[in-house]
Amino acid sequence: MIRLIGLSVFAYIITIIDFRKLSFIINDLKWGYLFIAAGFMFLQILIKSQRWRSINKMMNIKIPFFNTIKISTTAGLLGSVTPGRLGELTKVKFIKNYSTNNMSIWIGVILDRLFDLILLIVIGIISLFLLTQLVSFKLKLYVTSAIMVFSLSIFIIFFRYFENVILLMLKKIISVETLYTIKSRYHEFLNKFQIIFKKFFLQGLIYTGISFITQCLISLFIVYSMGMQVPIHFIIILISLSALVSLLPISLGGFGTREGIYILLLSKQGFSTEAALAFAFIDGAIIGILFLGILAFTFWASNRFSLEF
Numbered sequence: 440m441i442r443l444i445g446l447s448v449f450a451y452i453i454t455i456i457d458f459r460k461l462s463f464i465i466n467d468l469k470w471g472y473l474f475i476a477a478g479f480m481f482l483q484i485l486i487k488s489q490r491w492r493s494i495n496k497m498m499n500i501k502i503p504f505f506n507t508i509k510i511s512t513t514a515g516l517l518g519s520v521t522p523g524r525l526g527e528l529t530k531v532k533f534i535k536n537y538s539t540n541n542m543s544i545w546i547g548v549i550l551d552r553l554f555d556l557i558l559l560i561v562i563g564i565i566s567l568f569l570l571t572q573l574v575s576f577k578l579k580l581y582v583t584s585a586i587m588v589f590s591l592s593i594f595i596i597f598f599r600y601f602e603n604v605i606l607l608m609l610k611k612i613i614s615v616e617t618l619y620t621i622k623s624r625y626h627e628f629l630n631k632f633q634i635i636f637k638k639f640f641l642q643g644l645i646y647t648g649i650s651f652i653t654q655c656l657i658s659l660f661i662v663y664s665m666g667m668q669v670p671i672h673f674i675i676i677l678i679s680l681s682a683l684v685s686l687l688p689i690s691l692g693g694f695g696t697r698e699g700i701y702i703l704l705l706s707k708q709g710f711s712t713e714a715a716l717a718f719a720f721i722d723g724a725i726i727g728i729l730f731l732g733i734l735a736f737t738f739w740a741s742n743r744f745s746l747e748f
């Protein structure tokens with residue numbers, strides 16, 4: 440039932456939308472900028488694919504680059520329509536043709552996802568600080584204090600209880616049988632996870648940082664396609680906060696919650712409700728789902744509609 444929250448938010452948004460104004464906005468789109476945005480989306484797929492491939496290479500799992508792109512595209516599509524983007528973990532199924540070591544497979548998939556989460560949390564916290572500039576001094580003081588307490592709590596919990604955090608993540612995303620197998624060798628799993636994490640940390644942050652920059656460029660060119668102007672720091676705030684909210688298991692792939700965040704924040708930049716919804720729809724549905732869907736379908740077709748690569 441909790442996943443209906445996003446749907447409820449979207450239903451409310453529909454009731455306050457002027458569809459005539461929305462159609463005018465869509466008709467006036469500059470499609471050249473959208474093609475550029477799609478190009479940056481493909482570049483982001485390449486970067487994330489290489490990041491995951493590099494992690495696997497450290498564990499002697501060698502996947503051809505083109506096949507890595509196929510797997511990442513399909514998993515990314517499934518992630519965009521599932522709560523908390525858990526669909527991305529289907530990489531585990533696709534990679535079995537290249538390794539029979541379940542421990543290494545899961546380490547690679549979880550670590551790849553962990554880098555995105557770390558960057559999102561860090562940038563999300565910074566974004567919350569930037570948002571305090573929009574409120575009064577007294578409220579700013581309270582909000583800043585709350586953010587500092589929240590931030591410190593997150594980092595203390597993550598590093599102080601690292602083992603428990605990883606085990607909790609595993610409980611949420613894998614079957615009971617697989618969890619039992621991992622728990623029987625959990626210390627070995629954790630030790631290997633930490634070794635790979637430390638070795639790949641700097642390289643992983645570089646890949647993830649470049650990936651985030653491409654996401655900012657995607658959003659920037661969507662804004663240009665609408666004939667609008669938004670400061671780059673505000674785009675960073677918009678992306679990080681909407682992505683963090685999308686991770687909550689209250690909607691399917693952030694459906695409804697993402698649109699709500701866009702409308703709330705973009706109103707501060709002079710966007711109408713219709714323009715903000717159009718922005719969210721293009722970013723989330725057209726670029727994030729339709730474009731990925733076309734790529735994934737192409738890859739499936741090239742493999743005779745088999746999910747096994």
